[in-house]
Amino acid sequence: MTLTTLWLIPLIGGTLVAFLPPRLAKWMGALVAAVALLIAGFVAFNFAPDYHSYQFTEKVAWIPQFSIFYRLGIDGISLWLLILNAFLTLIAVLATPVTNRTAGFVGLMLAMSAGLAGVFMATDLVLFYVFWEAMLIPAYFLLWLHGEGSRPGYAALKFVLYTLAGSLLMLVGVIGEYIVTGHQTFDLAQLAKLAPSPSAQFALFFVFALAFAIKTPLFPFHSWLPDAYNAAPIPMLVTFAGVMGKAGAYGFLRIAVPLFPQPVDWWDWRWVLPVLAVAAIIYGALMALAQSDMKMLVAYSSVSHMGFIVLGIFAFNIQGQQGAVIQMVNHGIIIAALFLIVGWIADRVGTRDRSAMAGLALRMPVMAGVFAVVTFAALGLPGLNSFVGEFMTLLGAWERAPLLAAFGAIGLVLAPVYMLRLFQGAMQGLPAGPVPRSDIYAGQLTVLAPLIALMFAIGLDPNVLTNLMTSIGQTGLYR
Amino acid sequence: MPAGTDLNYSWAQALNDLGQISPIVALVGFFLLAIVTDLVLPRARRGDAVAMVAVVGFAYSMGTAGYRWVYATGDYAYHRFATGDSFALFFEVLFASLGIMTIALSHTYLKRRGLLESEFHILVMAAVIGMMVLASSTSLVTVFLGLELLSISLYIMCGYARTDFRSQEAAAKYLLVGGFASAFVLYGMALIYGGAGTTVIPDIAQRLGASEGMNPLILLGILLMGVGFAFKVSAAPFHMWTPDVYQGAPIPVTAFMSVGTKAAAFAMIVRVFAGGLPHLAPEWQTLLAFVAATSMVVGNLMAITQTSLKRLLAYSGVAQAGYVLIGVVAGGQTGLEAVLYYLFVYMFMNFGAFAVLTLLSRPEADADSFSDLEGLARRNWPLAVGMTVFMLSLAGFPPSVGFFGKLFLFTAGVGAGYTWLVVLAVLMSVVSVFYYVRVLIPVWSPSLRVEGVPASVSSKFAILLSGVASVGLGIYPTTLLLAGQLGASPINLP
Numbered sequence: 006m007t008l009t010t011l012w013l014i015p016l017i018g019g020t021l022v023a024f025l026p027p028r029l030a031k032w033m034g035a036l037v038a039a040v041a042l043l044i045a046g047f048v049a050f051n052f053a054p055d056y057h058s059y060q061f062t063e064k065v066a067w068i069p070q071f072s073i074f075y076r077l078g079i080d081g082i083s084l085w086l087l088i089l090n091a092f093l094t095l096i097a098v099l100a101t102p103v104t105n106r107t108a109g110f111v112g113l114m115l116a117m118s119a120g121l122a123g124v125f126m127a128t129d130l131v132l133f134y135v136f137w138e139a140m141l142i143p144a145y146f147l148l149w150l151h152g153e154g155s156r157p158g159y160a161a162l163k164f165v166l167y168t169l170a171g172s173l174l175m176l177v178g179v180i181g182e183y184i185v186t187g188h189q190t191f192d193l194a195q196l197a198k199l200a201p202s203p204s205a206q207f208a209l210f211f212v213f214a215l216a217f218a219i220k221t222p223l224f225p226f227h228s229w230l231p232d233a234y235n236a237a238p239i240p241m242l243v244t245f246a247g248v249m250g251k252a253g254a255y256g257f258l259r260i261a262v263p264l265f266p267q268p269v270d271w272w273d274w275r276w277v278l279p280v281l282a283v284a285a286i287i288y289g290a291l292m293a294l295a296q297s298d299m300k301m302l303v304a305y306s307s308v309s310h311m312g313f314i315v316l317g318i319f320a321f322n323i324q325g326q327q328g329a330v331i332q333m334v335n336h337g338i339i340i341a342a343l344f345l346i347v348g349w350i351a352d353r354v355g356t357r358d359r360s361a362m363a364g365l366a367l368r369m370p371v372m373a374g375v376f377a378v379v380t381f382a383a384l385g386l387p388g389l390n391s392f393v394g395e396f397m398t399l400l401g402a403w404e405r406a407p408l409l410a411a412f413g414a415i416g417l418v419l420a421p422v423y424m425l426r427l428f429q430g431a432m433q434g435l436p437a438g439p440v441p442r443s444d445i446y447a448g449q450l451t452v453l454a455p456l457i458a459l460m461f462a463i464g465l466d467p468n469v470l471t472n473l474m475t476s477i478g479q480t481g482l483y484r
Numbered sequence: 485m486p487a488g489t490d491l492n493y494s495w496a497q498a499l500n501d502l503g504q505i506s507p508i509v510a511l512v513g514f515f516l517l518a519i520v521t522d523l524v525l526p527r528a529r530r531g532d533a534v535a536m537v538a539v540v541g542f543a544y545s546m547g548t549a550g551y552r553w554v555y556a557t558g559d560y561a562y563h564r565f566a567t568g569d570s571f572a573l574f575f576e577v578l579f580a581s582l583g584i585m586t587i588a589l590s591h592t593y594l595k596r597r598g599l600l601e602s603e604f605h606i607l608v609m610a611a612v613i614g615m616m617v618l619a620s621s622t623s624l625v626t627v628f629l630g631l632e633l634l635s636i637s638l639y640i641m642c643g644y645a646r647t648d649f650r651s652q653e654a655a656a657k658y659l660l661v662g663g664f665a666s667a668f669v670l671y672g673m674a675l676i677y678g679g680a681g682t683t684v685i686p687d688i689a690q691r692l693g694a695s696e697g698m699n700p701l702i703l704l705g706i707l708l709m710g711v712g713f714a715f716k717v718s719a720a721p722f723h724m725w726t727p728d729v730y731q732g733a734p735i736p737v738t739a740f741m742s743v744g745t746k747a748a749a750f751a752m753i754v755r756v757f758a759g760g761l762p763h764l765a766p767e768w769q770t771l772l773a774f775v776a777a778t779s780m781v782v783g784n785l786m787a788i789t790q791t792s793l794k795r796l797l798a799y800s801g802v803a804q805a806g807y808v809l810i811g812v813v814a815g816g817q818t819g820l821e822a823v824l825y826y827l828f829v830y831m832f833m834n835f836g837a838f839a840v841l842t843l844l845s846r847p848e849a850d851a852d853s854f855s856d857l858e859g860l861a862r863r864n865w866p867l868a869v870g871m872t873v874f875m876l877s878l879a880g881f882p883p884s885v886g887f888f889g890k891l892f893l894f895t896a897g898v899g900a901g902y903t904w905l906v907v908l909a910v911l912m913s914v915v916s917v918f919y920y921v922r923v924l925i926p927v928w929s930p931s932l933r934v935e936g937v938p939a940s941v942s943s944k945f946a947i948l949l950s951g952v953a954s955v956g957l958g959i960y961p962t963t964l965l966l967a968g969q970l971g972a973s974p975i976n977l978p
Contacts, residue, residue, distance in 0.1 A: 068888075068962055070821075070969060071895065131891070135882040142881055145921070150928060162921060169917055173880075173910040176891070180898045180906070188899075 007048060008061050008077040011087065012122040012136075015041050015094070019115025027107040031098065034111035038095035038118070045091040052084055052473055059128055059194065059478035067132075071183075072190050076129035080478035082330050083125045085470060086255055089337045090125065090248045092455075094118040097243035099452045100345055110151050110240075116143040118244060124252050128478065130179050130191040133260070137252070138172055141165055144249065152236035160229075160236035167229040171216035178212035182264065185209070197263040197479040203270060210268035213261045214278065220253030221311050223278075224285035234304035239348030246307055246344060247337040254314045254333055258326065262318060263481030279319040279402065283412045285312030290419035294426075299347045299359045302427055303340065306383065309416050310336045310391075316413055317398030323483040325401020331470050332394030335382075335463060339391060342379045342456045346372070349449060350431065353441035359427055364436030369444040373432045375453055380428045382460045384420040390463035504561035504568030507549040507576040508616045514541025515609045522602040531594070531601025538587050538605040542612070546580035549573045553970075564684045565623040571824075572620030574971030575751050578828055579619070582744050582835070583612045585949065588942035589839050590736035596847050599644060599734070607644075608740065611637035615748040622759070624673040624683040627752055631669065631716070634748060635662050638741055642733040648849075654732025661725040665715030672708030675701050676760075685760040693763050703767060709756065710771045716749035719775045719809060720782035723802045727790075730798035735850050738794060739838030742801050747827045750808060754823065758815055765815060773813045773905055779806030780912040787919045792852050793841060796919060797834070800878060803916060804830060807909055811893045814900035820972035822892035825965050829877075829885035829957055836950030837874040840867055843939050843947070857923070859931030867937060868927050870951045877954045879920040880913055885958040892965070 018037030022030050048061060059078025067075040079087060098111055120140025127133040148161035183191060185201040200206060219226045237245050257278075268274040289309030296302040314336065317329030350365070350372065351357040366373035382389040395417060403410035445453075463470065477483060502509055518537040525533050550573075552558075558569030586608050594601045614634030621627045639662065643655025673683070679702040680688040696702045711722060718726040730738045757768045783803030790796040808830075811823035844851035844860075844867075851857075861868040877884035890913070897906040939947075957964050 066962075068965060070962070070965055071892070135887070138887070139882050142876060146928070149925075158925065162918065165921070166914060166917060170911075170914045173913055174907070176894065177898065177903070177906055177910055180891075180895045181903070183895070184899055 006063065007044065008063055008079065008126050011041060011044055011048075011091070011126065012119040014044070015115040015122065016119035019112040019119065022115065023108050023112030025108050027103050027105055030108035030111050031101055031103055034098045034101075034115060035095060037115055038091065038098050041118070041122070042088075042091040042095050045088045048079065049084060049088060049473070052079075052081075052476070054081065054473045054475050056476050060476065062128070071131075072188070073131045074129050074192070075132060076192060077126045077132075078128040078478060079126055081474035081476040082258060082482075083255070083478075084473060085330060085334050086125045086248070086251055087122060089251070089334050090118060090121045090244070093244050093247045093337055093341055096341060096452055096456065097240045100243060100449070101240040106151065110147070110238075113143040113147045113151075114241065114244065117147065117249075121244070121248050121252060125255060128193045130182065130193060130196065130260070132191075133193075134172070134176060134179055137256075138169075140249070140252075141168060144245065147241050147245075148233060148236055151238050151241065153238055154236045157236040160232035164229045164233040167226075168219055171219035171226075174212045175216035178209050178216075181205075181212075182209055193259065193264070194479050197481045200264070200266055203267045206265040206268040207270035207274065210261055210265040210274045213265070214257070214274065217253040217256035217261060218281070220256065221250055221315060222253070222308065223281050223315055224288045224308070224312070225281075227285070227308055230304060230308065231301060234307075235301065239344055242344040242348075243341040246304070247341040250307065250311055251333045251337060254311065254318065254329065257315060257318050258329065258482065259479075262321075263479045266481055275319065275321065279316055279405070279409050282312045282315035282319065283409055285309065286316065286413050286416035287419075290416050290423065293423040294419065297360050298357045299351060299427065299431070300344070300357050302359070302423060303343045303347055306343075306420070306423065307336070307340050309420070310340070312416065313395050313398045313413065316402050316409065317394075320398065320401030320405045320409075322401050322404055324397050324404065326483055327471055327474050328394050328397025328401055330474060331463070331467060332391070332398055334470065335390040335394045338456050338459050338463075339379065339383050342453060342460075343383060345449075345453060346376050346379060349445060350376075350441070353443060354439050356439065359430050362431050362438045363434045364432070365441060366432040367436050368441050371450065372445040375445065375450070375457060376428060376432060378457055378460065380424050382464070384424040385417055388461075388464050390460045390467075392464060393467040500559070501561035503552075503556070504559060505566055505620060506552065506568070507545045507573070507580070508613060508620065510548050511541055511545040511580075511609065511613050511616065514538070514544065515606065515613060517541070518602070518606050518609060522606065531605075534602035534605045535587050535591055538609050539584055541609060542580045542583040542587070545616075546577055546584075549576040549580065553577075560622065564686060565626050566617075566620050567622045568620060570970045570973065571751070571754075572616075574824055574828075574967060575619035575747065576616050578747055578831060579612050579615045579744060582740065582747075582831055583608055585835055585839075585946045586736060586740045588946040589739065589842055591942050592940040593734070593736050593842050593845060593943075596845065597645065597734070598847070604641070604644060607637050607641050611641070611740070611744065615744055618748045619751040619755075622685045622755065624677065624685065624756070627756065628666075628670060628673065630748070631666060631752065634745065635666065638662075638737075638745065641737045641740070642729060644737060645734050648732075650732040651734060652732075654729045657725055657732075658729045661715065665712045665722075667712075668708050668715070669712030672705045672710075672712060675705030675708065679705065685755060688760040689762055692761065696764060702764065706757075706761065706764065706768050707771065710768060710775070713749060713753045713756075714775050717746050717753070717805045717809075718798075718802055719805045720779040720802055721775075723779065723782065726802060727795040727798040730801070731792055731794040731852065735794070735838055735842045735845060739835050739842065742797070742838065743831045743835050746801065746805060746808075747831065750812065750823060750827055753812055754820060758812070758820065769813050769815070772809050773902065776806045776809035776813060776905060777908055779803060779809065780909055784912040784915045784919075788915065790919070791854070793854065793856070793923065794850070794852050796923065797837060800916070800919070801834065803912065804834070804878070806912075807890060807893055810897040810902065810905055810909060813905070814893075814896035814902060816896070816900065817969070817972055818892075818899060819896040821965065821968040822889070822896045824968035824971050825892055825961070826889035828964060828968070829889050829954070832950040832953040832957070833874050833877040833884070833886055836870060836947055836954060837878065839943065839947045839950060840871045840874070843867065843937055843943055854923070854926050857926040858929070859933040860927045860937070862931065863933060863935065864937040864939070867939070867947070870947050871927055872924055873951050873954050875920040875923050877958075879917045883955065883958045885954050885961070888958050888961045
């Protein structure tokens with residue numbers, strides 16, 4: 006029952022919170038998120054790193070006619086994403102400004118968090134799919150009803166249709182996998198042992214990978230991202246960019262890689278994906294360089310960083326895949342902090358155009374300080390968290406094919422360029438442009454503090470993550 | 485002994501036959517009672533009394549069907565012209581619940597628009613009797629009997645708003661096109677009868693072997709019946725009447741027929757094609773697969789551009805008919821149980837959507853444009869939540885019933901080797917999300933409209949039931965699926 010509470014509490018809590026007055030809604034929402042985080046922490050402390058199967062499993066017959074079960078379970082991969090989700094949801098709710106529409110916003114955020122938690126815990130393919138698609142509903146309403154910019158409705162619809170195109174084809178894949186493996190089971194651990202013929206794997210891998218690539222998003226399937234990230238309000242982006250993108254990468258790791266170990270027919274998908282990942286790394290970095298809008302710069306840097314994660318997954322070795330999971334956690338933390346800071350700066354200065362501001366460090370020194378830390382974390386400075394993940398993914402990629410790592414490293418070179426240009430341009434130099442209303446508030450600093458603490462903690466001792474990552478629920482990973 | 489030569493029709497036999505069709509018999513009894521009630525009571529009290537009789541009748545009929553589902557064995561009745569098998573009982577429960585919800589919904593609507601009440605309820609009962617006859621008939625003759633009883637009642641109901649020009653137009657169109665479709669079906673039946681020498685469906689299955697696939701008489705019969713059936717389920721390319729009739733008819737009628745006629749027609753297709761012509765499956769499967777594909781494409785693409793909600797839902801109905809046809813084409817136990825599940829849950833989600841529109845209707849006209857939904861979230865939030873549930877369910881989002889219905893249908897389709905059809909269905913579902921979500925935009929957008937939405941207890945009940953079922957039967961689909969499983973094994977299927 007422990008795992009069930011992890012999605013049920015945010016869902017029920019979110020529904021109730023939506024009926025409260027704004028200020029109370031925010032704090033009750035934070036309370037719900039904190040409870041979920043506590044339960045996730047409890048799970049982590051009772052997690053057995055040496056147990057090579059799913060843990061905390063729950064199994065209830067759901068639709069026995071189609072051998073569909075309500076199966077939950079976690080292993081060393083999903084544990085971290087589960088914690089990340091609970092943690093960032095709490096941060097996001099705390100960072101929500103109180104307006105008269107806060108109640109609905111917090112309620113939807115909690116519902117989306119419930120869906121994400123379900124995705125990370127489901128070990129039945131149909132259940133996974135149900136959570137996967139159900140979380141689109143709150144995400145759509147969040148983007149549309151609470152979005153900013155001139156046309157949030159358009160961005161929301163584009164996001165939903167884009168994602169659905171992928172995930173509905175994945176539904177055909179779910180059914181196809183059930184049928185080609187002999188109508189037996191939707192259990193992910195079982196399916197990993199029942200690989201169909203390579204040509205069947207080829208087709209199935211394609212539909213699953215397409216859905217995950219759209220969600221991640223991987224280069225050429227990212228075109229929903231600029232609109233959606235542009236429209237999304239900042240607190241939403243904390244989980245939207247921080248966790249939901251990880252759901253796609255998690256899908257690769259949980260389903261595409263173990264279930265289809267040899268997706269080879271007309272060509273070998275195991276080479277297509279890492280090449281796309283490298284393309285995403287470079288494309289995202291170049292696009293980030295070209296942005297003058299701070300929010301969009303961070304959005305494109307996210308595309309680049311997600312490329313590292315996918316590259317690590319398709320390195321097909323333990324360094325790459327563990328690095329990918331570490332990087333998922335790291336990227337979630339960093340992107341959340343970046344969006345928060347960028348949003349706060351834009352709020353104070355009145356524009357998101359980075360060329361319109363300069364020398365802000367003199368007027369908001371504390372903000373400049375935390376921004377510097379986050380910037381260095383984002384560009385992969387050793388000692389901060391992102392370095393470990395990126396290093397491990399590139400190491401894994403090098404073992405698979407040195408060329409992949411070489412081209413992937415271009416992203417490492419470009420990251421300091423766009424990040425430091427953003428930081429220097431806005432913070433350093435002589436003060437010019439609009440005068441910020443104030444420095445960072447104490448409350449906002451409190452919200453940011455745990456994120457920054459984690460950047461240091463993971464950077465200095467990444468073993469905390471990897472030690473628990475040895476427990477894997479399925480065969481087919483870390484080969 | 486061949487059917488029809490049994491002259492020793494005993495009392496025991498008569499009782500057994502009546503027992504097999506007892507849900508229908510019970511409803512016919514209440515139907516007559518309703519007519520008498522309408523005649524004897526003073527005008528002012530007729531409407532409510534007849535509505536009460538109708539609801540009790542439906543409930544009694546449903547209870548009978550439920551009782552027989554559990555305790556009785558299905559068998560043929562009336563010289564194999566009808567049956568009380570689980571397939572028939574499944575649909576009888578479905579139609580009886582639809583009848584109750586329709587009465588509950590139309591009660592206030594009729595008052596508000598100043599339409600005659602008691603006749604309407606009586607017509608609903610007659611139509612439901614027709615549907616039930618359709619589902620439980622095992623002879624081409626009784627099939628046609630049920631079809632006509634259903635259709636003629638609906639022709640009248642479509643034109644029920646007598647002062648409304650649109651309603652008159654709808655009735656006339658439906659009468660012409662429906663008569664045309666009936667003629668097609670009848671012609672096809674005649675040809676099948678000519679080929680097989682009997683109208684009894686299980687006997688047709690015995691007499692027509694696979695070798696008949698070359699017989700032009702039989703093939704033409706299949707083709708003509710297929711066309712007629714496609715008319716009735718409003719599948720493309722025979723869907724042209726649907727948007728006009730749905731738009732013109734009073735909304736409760738549209739709600740009733742969009743669900744009821746479709747389910748009844750699918751029952752008829754399964755009875756006749758899967759039950760009577762199993763050896764010729766390749767022929768009619770090809771025909772229906774084509775119809776399914778065109779329905780999904782035409783329905784979904786046409787729905788995008790609609791500015792009338794009723795027309796949008798009509799085209800959505802065309803598309804949904806296409807999805808259900810996948811299950812029929814896939815056939816077999818999995819296919820049919822998916823069809824039964826989907827038809828049952830489709831009743832709730834589609835009826836619910838129309839029910840919300842019914843409540844929004846004004847005395848002078850039905851709610852039909854997007855602007856009628858404006859600000860619904862503020863005006864009456866339970867209705868807004870309900871509409872959201874119905875639209876997301878129709879679009880197939882989990883955990884609503886629409887998703888699980890599609891999951892079962894698609895599983896059957898892929899399992900039977902119709903992967904191309906399923907992929908097409910999936911791509912068209914993406915398109916469908918666009919227009920279903922478009923309906924929700926005025927519901928949730930900020931608006932200045934504040935006037936409330938009056939709703940009677942009975943219509944609240946209908947919407948609440950639909951909403952709860954649209955989610956509940958999705959979160960826990962097992963029982964209904966099990967019922968569908970049992971219902972999908974009627975006694976005369978091979």
